[in-house]
Amino acid sequence: MITSVVTLFGRRLLAAVPILLVVSALLFCVLRVLPVDPAAMSLPPTATIAEVEAKRRDMGLDQPLPRQYLIWLRDALHGDFGSSIQFRRGAGSLVADTLPATIELAICAMVAATILGFGGGLLLFRVRGSVFEFITDMASILLLSIPEFLWGLILLFVFGVLLHVLPFTGRLAPGLSQPHITGFLLLDSLLAGRADIFISAWQHLILPAAALGLAFSPAIMRVLRSSLFEAYHEDYIEQARLRGLSEGRILLGHALKNAALPTLTLAGVQFGFLFSGTLLVEVIYSYPGMGNLMVDAVRNADLPLIQTVGLTYCIVVLLINTVVDSLYVLLNPKLRVR
């Protein structure tokens, strides 16, 4: 079993290489076609035209586009993603500094989305045929129609401003100093043995994670409900009833196991979208992750940084998809036969 999972994982990783190359080439071309001159942007405003030309040559921008891409690719393979125009620091190190915060947020949001999605899906299924079906159905459609940034604003207003029970700026309360170990603040606070930091970090994560989770949970809810409907048409459900099992045990012990598989696939796909969704939520909550960095980079036409962040998003999404596919094989015996 493990062998087939590992094989699939390896195959998927190999398949990701050409995808990454295509995405990086596309990104590179699109950014070079934009009416922005990275050479001019990387110099102070007082630079002369001659200085800009010299810089352009220095950056290899006078070379044909394919050659420029190959130079970039060669450097990228050596870990050099270029220097950020805005920060005048390596774009790779900027991404490395901010990626843990985004991953932490995305994981918490995914957990929230999964809990809400599975809970909501079970509720939707349980109230089928009752007077509550219409209400819950409408509620799930309403949830589906609210995007993550709107959830962000609603939650900020209700829990941050109105009720004043949760913080909504940054990752930590002003009086606390962040332990710099892995960049994952929850983990770092545990490693440092600091309960106060852990609690503060957790408080700061709740609203952005909930905003993302609420936006991505309705799809999980609705797919789970549909999968449960399908599962209930299978013979083993009727057999379970004949064996005298309670409806609750049939739902949780038998139907849910089978209905969870397609839902898991969807959750994996959703995780990719959710990761991209961190962009606006991070800005709203002043959360210092990669999304915030991307917004900065776009605002300042910081092409090397846009390229690096864009590529990182692509790598993360491909990795997530690979892991989800492998998990699917791990959980579904039918797929292991081949």
Next chain:
Amino acid sequence: MAWKLPRRTFLQLVLGTAGAGAFGPIASAEGRDAVTIGWPNDIPSWDPNQRFTPDAQPIFKAVFDQPIDQDPSLKLVPHLLKQWDLAADGLTMAVELRDDVTFHNGDKMTTEDFRYTFLERIKAGVKLDTANSWKKVEDIVVKSPTRATMKFSSPAPTAPQWMAFLGSFIVPKQYIETQGLDNFLKKPIGTGPYKLADYELNSRIVLERNDAYWGPKPKIARVTIQIVKDPSARVAAIQSGQVDCTVNVPVREVERFGKEADFAAELNPITRVILLQVRNDLAFADENVRLAAHHAIDKTALSKAFYGGAAVPLAAVATPGTPAYLSDFQFPYDPKLAAQYLAKSNYSADNPVKIGFAATNGQFPSDYDIARAIVQMWKKVGIEANLEVIEYAKYFELNRAAKLPEATLYSWDNATGDPEIFGGYLLNPKMPFSAWKDMAVGQKVLDLFSVADYDKRIAGYRDLNRFAVESGATMPLLQSVLTMIRRKDLAYTKYANGWVLPQSMHWSA
């Protein structure tokens, strides 16, 4: 080494999270010995010489010191320099440094650090914006640990002003040379009133009082600068008590907070001008069209509509209180006169002249709205403007490539208030700020750049400011305002250039 989580700590974490942790009372702005400031932008780097970013200036001023400082009315005052003497020809400047200044690591600050900052690291090719502002520096002759003479390749009449302006912060030579630039960027040290205690990119800057500071000690021991980029989030943060003060919030919020008992809300006019940068070619080659475009703009209406009337309408590129401000000069809003100018060139509301117009959206408060209002004002007199949005970062590149349209809505910050950095830079055809390349105005500017006598220089700029507006080479609109909301019991020193300095803050009794 195996790491083990103590059971007690683990239990604390779990219980804390499950219970009070999640929805407990939130840690809002700190106590009376601390302040939390909601700030719109992070610093670009911890090398204060590296990038010219006006927003970062107050943060740098907390950690680093400048050779010369400015008082709240913008007058130059001694700081790290006890005195300076710019020669009559502007080619040398003798300086004397204080001898009681130490960096945060205890190293003494001397003229070697001064020479390193303004000459050596520039010549060494480090990528610094100061390489441009101090490119005239040929040498700095060190005479003693406190005395040196700067030598310039051509007259540098604004050298003292630049000592108090963007990027001019003294950095520690020995520390950077021994620790390396990367380590300096990670753990920067200056001679300023605060030490950097903690920094998280795009999130927050934590400063702790430098108890060994040579100057007046800050009253507040700990300052947290929370980076909150979204204006609405900054408003929510001050409303909920998560920050004690914040800046650059929408004008309507200032009006709302002004009615609340616990807050003070301010619209402070600062040394920033909002103007139209214009070209001297395309449809604007015609002076009649340029003057018509300027006379057609109702600046008072713009101020009332977008800045609650607090932004002062300007007739010249200088703000009230600065040396080259022309209090007796007016450029009236007169749509009839505008129509007459257009008629001279055979244009009218029925036969409008077509021009391009660029503006940023979100770079400064209400920028795009102001541009749209101007388009409507122009339309009434016979100017049809095609408005396009550009990113602020692209202005210089478009200007270099002569791709800007006839007019561009622009905001220009000049913390010194010196006229060279207002009209001088904005109209100098050799500099990338100016869209105007005609030499009738341009030569006047270039000549002024080498006038070392202060009074003569200021008089020259006053004439230039008037001439440039009357010939349609620039269209100043408004003095910009800095919006600020703070807790009423948090006092600070108000600077005419909009600096909000943590070291000037204190809690009132």
